[in-house]
Amino acid sequence: MNAEIIAVGSEMLTAGRLDTNSLFITDHLNGLGIEVTAKHVVGDDRARLVTTIRRSLEDADIVVLSGGLGPTEDDLTRDAVAQALGCGMSANAGILEAIETRFRTMKRQMPEINKRQAMVLDGAEILSNDRGTAPGQWRVTGNKVVVMLPGPPSELKSMFTRECLGRLAKIAPPTAIHTEVLRVTGISESQLDQTVAPIYVGRANLETTVLAHDGDLQVRFRAQCKTQADAAALSQEVAELAAVALGDNVYSRDGASLETVVGRHLAAAGQTLVVAESATGGGLAARITTVPGSSAYFAGGFVTYAKRMKTELLGVPESLLAEFGAVSEPTAKAMAEGARRVTGADWAISITGNAGPSTDGDQARVGEFYLGVAGPDKTEVTHRVWPVGDRDRARAFAVQAALDLLNRRLR
Amino acid sequence: MNAEIIAVGSEMLTAGRLDTNSLFITDHLNGLGIEVTAKHVVGDDRARLVTTIRRSLEDADIVVLSGGLGPTEDDLTRDAVAQALGCGMSANAGILEAIETRFRTMKRQMPEINKRQAMVLDGAEILSNDRGTAPGQWRVTGNKVVVMLPGPPSELKSMFTRECLGRLAKIAPPTAIHTEVLRVTGISESQLDQTVAPIYVGRANLETTVLAHDGDLQVRFRAQCKTQADAAALSQEVAELAAVALGDNVYSRDGASLETVVGRHLAAAGQTLVVAESATGGGLAARITTVPGSSAYFAGGFVTYAKRMKTELLGVPESLLAEFGAVSEPTAKAMAEGARRVTGADWAISITGNAGPSTDGDQARVGEFYLGVAGPDKTEVTHRVWPVGDRDRARAFAVQAALDLLNRRLR
Numbered sequence: 001m002n003a004e005i006i007a008v009g010s011e012m013l014t015a016g017r018l019d020t021n022s023l024f025i026t027d028h029l030n031g032l033g034i035e036v037t038a039k040h041v042v043g044d045d046r047a048r049l050v051t052t053i054r055r056s057l058e059d060a061d062i063v064v065l066s067g068g069l070g071p072t073e074d075d076l077t078r079d080a081v082a083q084a085l086g087c088g089m090s091a092n093a094g095i096l097e098a099i100e101t102r103f104r105t106m107k108r109q110m111p112e113i114n115k116r117q118a119m120v121l122d123g124a125e126i127l128s129n130d131r132g133t134a135p136g137q138w139r140v141t142g143n144k145v146v147v148m149l150p151g152p153p154s155e156l157k158s159m160f161t162r163e164c165l166g167r168l169a170k171i172a173p174p175t176a177i178h179t180e181v182l183r184v185t186g187i188s189e190s191q192l193d194q195t196v197a198p199i200y201v202g203r204a205n206l207e208t209t210v211l212a213h214d215g216d217l218q219v220r221f222r223a224q225c226k227t228q229a230d231a232a233a234l235s236q237e238v239a240e241l242a243a244v245a246l247g248d249n250v251y252s253r254d255g256a257s258l259e260t261v262v263g264r265h266l267a268a269a270g271q272t273l274v275v276a277e278s279a280t281g282g283g284l285a286a287r288i289t290t291v292p293g294s295s296a297y298f299a300g301g302f303v304t305y306a307k308r309m310k311t312e313l314l315g316v317p318e319s320l321l322a323e324f325g326a327v328s329e330p331t332a333k334a335m336a337e338g339a340r341r342v343t344g345a346d347w348a349i350s351i352t353g354n355a356g357p358s359t360d361g362d363q364a365r366v367g368e369f370y371l372g373v374a375g376p377d378k379t380e381v382t383h384r385v386w387p388v389g390d391r392d393r394a395r396a397f398a399v400q401a402a403l404d405l406l407n408r409r410l411r
Numbered sequence: 412m413n414a415e416i417i418a419v420g421s422e423m424l425t426a427g428r429l430d431t432n433s434l435f436i437t438d439h440l441n442g443l444g445i446e447v448t449a450k451h452v453v454g455d456d457r458a459r460l461v462t463t464i465r466r467s468l469e470d471a472d473i474v475v476l477s478g479g480l481g482p483t484e485d486d487l488t489r490d491a492v493a494q495a496l497g498c499g500m501s502a503n504a505g506i507l508e509a510i511e512t513r514f515r516t517m518k519r520q521m522p523e524i525n526k527r528q529a530m531v532l533d534g535a536e537i538l539s540n541d542r543g544t545a546p547g548q549w550r551v552t553g554n555k556v557v558v559m560l561p562g563p564p565s566e567l568k569s570m571f572t573r574e575c576l577g578r579l580a581k582i583a584p585p586t587a588i589h590t591e592v593l594r595v596t597g598i599s600e601s602q603l604d605q606t607v608a609p610i611y612v613g614r615a616n617l618e619t620t621v622l623a624h625d626g627d628l629q630v631r632f633r634a635q636c637k638t639q640a641d642a643a644a645l646s647q648e649v650a651e652l653a654a655v656a657l658g659d660n661v662y663s664r665d666g667a668s669l670e671t672v673v674g675r676h677l678a679a680a681g682q683t684l685v686v687a688e689s690a691t692g693g694g695l696a697a698r699i700t701t702v703p704g705s706s707a708y709f710a711g712g713f714v715t716y717a718k719r720m721k722t723e724l725l726g727v728p729e730s731l732l733a734e735f736g737a738v739s740e741p742t743a744k745a746m747a748e749g750a751r752r753v754t755g756a757d758w759a760i761s762i763t764g765n766a767g768p769s770t771d772g773d774q775a776r777v778g779e780f781y782l783g784v785a786g787p788d789k790t791e792v793t794h795r796v797w798p799v800g801d802r803d804r805a806r807a808f809a810v811q812a813a814l815d816l817l818n819r820r821l822r
Contacts, residue, residue: 011620013447015438018429027426036424037459041450048448048470055466059459072604072621073612105798111601130800154801209427275693275714281700282686282693285714289692292768292802300720302713303686303696309711309754313724343720357703391703 001173002037003029004060006052008068008077009151010043021066021149021156028160032168033175033224034062044074046083053084053146061144062168067151069134071114077148078137082121085141092120099133127163131155138167145171177224178231180239183252184217185404192217192249196242206234214396216258251407258403259288265410266297271346273406275301276314276339278326279353279369284399299345304335314338327352327364332381336372347410348374349402355394367394371402373409380405412584413448414440415471417463419479419488420562421454432477432560432567439571443579444586444635445473455485457494464495464557472555473579478562480545482525488559489548493532496552503531510544538574542566549578556582588635589642591650594663595628596815603628603660607653617645625807627669662818669814670699676821677708682757684817686712687725687750689737690764690780695810710756715746725749738763738775743792747783758821759785760813766805778805782813784820791816 005026007019019041026036037060042052049068056063068077082089096118103110117134120126127136127149134150136159147164149156184192189212196219200208207222219242223234243250252261266273275284285301288294302313307326310316316334324330335350353369367386372379382405386397416437418430430452437447448471453463460479467474479488493500507529514521528545531537538547538560545561547570558575560567595603600623607630611619618633630653634646654661663672677684686695696712699705713724718737721727727745735741746761764780778797783790793816797808 010618011622013437013450014620015434015441018431018434020429023426023429026424030426037454037456038463039424039452043448045448051470052449059462071601073608074621102798106796108599111599111605113605114601131804154804158801209425211427272717277693277696280697281705281709282688282696282712282714285688285693285716286691286697286806289714289716290803294692295716298692299717300714300724301693301716303693303700303711305696305700305706305709305711306683312754313711343723392701395697 001033001061001171002035002059003062003064004056005036005039006049006056006063006065007039007041007151008044008049008065010045010074012041012067013043019066021151021153024153024157025064025066025160028165029062029064029168031177031179031222032165032172033177034168034172044068044076046076046080049076049080050084053081057084057141057144057146062147063144064147064149066149066156069117069136069148069150071111071116071133075116078116078119078121081137081139081146081148085121085139085146087139088122089119090122091115091118092126093118095120095126095135098135102133127159129155129159130162131158136163138164175224176226176228176231177222178228178235179220179222180235181221181253181255182219182239182243182246182250183255183258184219184246184249185215185251185258185400186249187217187246189217192219192246195245199241199245200238203234203238205231206238208238214393215400248408251404257291258400258407259294260291262288262403262407262410263291263294263297265407266347269346269410272297272299273347273349274299274339274343274345276335276348276350277301277303278305278310278335278351279355280351280395280398281305283395284349284351284402287399287403299343302339310335314342325364327354327368327370329370329381329383332370332372333374333379336374336381337379340374346376347406348372349406350374351398351402353394353398355391355398357391369394369398369401371398371405373402373405375409380409412444412472412582413446413470414473414475415467416447416450417460417467417474417476418450418452418562419455419460419476421456421485423452423478424454430477432562432564435564435568436475436477436571439576440473440579441588443576443583444588445579445583455479455487457487457491460487460491461495464492468495468552468555468557473558474555475558475560477560477567480528480547480559480561482522482527482544486527489527489530489532492548492550492557492559496532496550496557498550499533500530501533502526502529503537504529506531506537506546509546513544538570540566540570541573542569547574549575585637586635587637587639587642588633589639589646590631590633591646592632592664592666593630593650593654593657593661594666594669595630595657595660596626596662596669596811597660598628598657600628603630603657606656610652610656611649614645614649616642617649619649625804626811659819662815668702669811669818670705671702673699673814673818673821674702674705674708676818677758680757680821683708683710684758684760685710685750685754685756687746687759687761688712688714689716689721689746689762690766691762691806691809692716694806695760695762695813698810698814710754713750721746725753736775738765738779738781740781740792740794743781743783744785744790747785747792748790751785757787758817759783760817761785762809762813764805764809766802766809767800768802780805780809780812782809782816784813784816786820791820
């Protein structure tokens, strides 16, 4: 059984935009044993879109479209699928009411054009959208299926997970899949691959993937076998060997993010955390608070971007800043200890550095950071340099490394 | 004149890989006035690849393939193009010698399979590869062109720049492009489209695109005309009409982000800004500090995630929190005024809300926020509800709206 994915929208054909929805869809289709054999990106051009849909239906059992379900004249997916299949459409009263309610909740009047989003193909099942106004549609045609999903990734992911996985599982071939994930930090992607390659290379029925994102790594071992027990045994055996080889660089084996793992340690110990950030400008606090329920252990923090804020809010002595500079080990130490002292928290992380693009008055190199962790026992400061040449990435690496340092202290 | 791009390789159809080469190619083709009307990704499957090439040649003047030029059995691009065009191939002695030399330089023996890379389609021009072994090919067929490029981005970019740009310029239509961008916030995507559609619909030589990301909108007017003056006049005329219709919802006309525009206002006035964040947990500060040089006007801020931090760091009275709750107009007001008072900054933004996923003790609805802006003259608090059902998106919307409120006060 195979699938093709069509991303719809002229903006997807510009130089700045990539179709990332297809990665999510591919991952889940593969998980059900459905192979993705082609992907297409088509602009808001009805004739081309109709042709592409017809060709994909010739070549694939399942055709998944993303985008083009919005309210404007440009949103052609509904019309194009109806034309490709030669079927009619009609307005659905329930959807119309849901869209009107959504606008009322936001105290806005529904624009007339949003009515287009209530048009449903004859014979289609409606896929509910809990993140936006555009419902999706699931339309069987012969022994094939056309699935229409909205373009915004958050809407697409929620809809696909809630409405499509179950329907797809019913039509997918019987196969058993088990995936084990190790989440890893503190080493490079190539170090990780070099460490685990001897373990996974040449194993039948096993697919290994390494993902890396700003210092946060994961290695996925996906076994596809005839029985669930075989798939679980194979992937677990390989993951266990890899975990031993990677040692304490593995921070989670259940998929949990680093900020989630740190939160679990803090919650279990009944301890609290605060942060004091300079170069990362709130990015560390923002990442910690992506975890629902983080208020149980995260009290808050300081963004001491200006030097005087370091002195006034955290009590970093002016003389210390003058002598060593804002990007220095003594400053990182004083920031972490000051944040802990002022708030009474058990733990404090500090970050000071130069994210670039240029060198400031302190003469800290671009990419140079000091990361402090103050705890009940002691304060440790780590010096790191990320010559990534990209402000956002340097900041992301610093946040990742700071969380890693705290996690190694906590466990 | 239009083009289609085909990325070849089964690895490009896995969940972890995106075809980024097409962004580079698209950028350069657009610059020559050649529109990219579709992109495809196909695995290492000869029949599918031949079909895809034939279909693209039906629909496009230029077909650019990337990948599949390696030495292995899986590398099918040469064979598939020959089959699609019905033409022969033969080994090229010059290429063979170049590959052998390359291996000798690395003190290795050329594997036998690399000879496949010396196969050239009858009638094709060779595109030299200065970064790897696989040469590209440029094959005219009728009034169309098929371009074969290697998959590794560094090889592709060098080859495209050196060997393809000049050839493409010779066949591209004489054309000039000018793009005007309006960046907009404070209204929905559909409101924006309803407002500007009457201005752009039906205009010849004009392509209009609306992009939306967590409340941040942009509308791009791209004019393609015979002369640069015509293209600039057309896109500027339409952008001017749209800017008038959108009024003060337009925050920049030079592509600058909202945080950049806010920073320009502050820097021009010689004023400083601080923030006090609860639900957004540092996300506002992090966004403000993505701007290089933001330290000129951004002093820092407070992440007062726990209630007691609001009291201890910002002086929000406990009695006020008890009476109205943390997510309330009085709390947002006291947070902004407290941050301004404690730091001596000219401006302070506060954000308090419930990003979800559940309702906390304060009984604030999920998605409910209060945004405060305290300035030299007064403090204003705005109440907003985003029923987006997604913690990250609710936070992103709140950050966007808070910046928008400050920007409207500043200008």
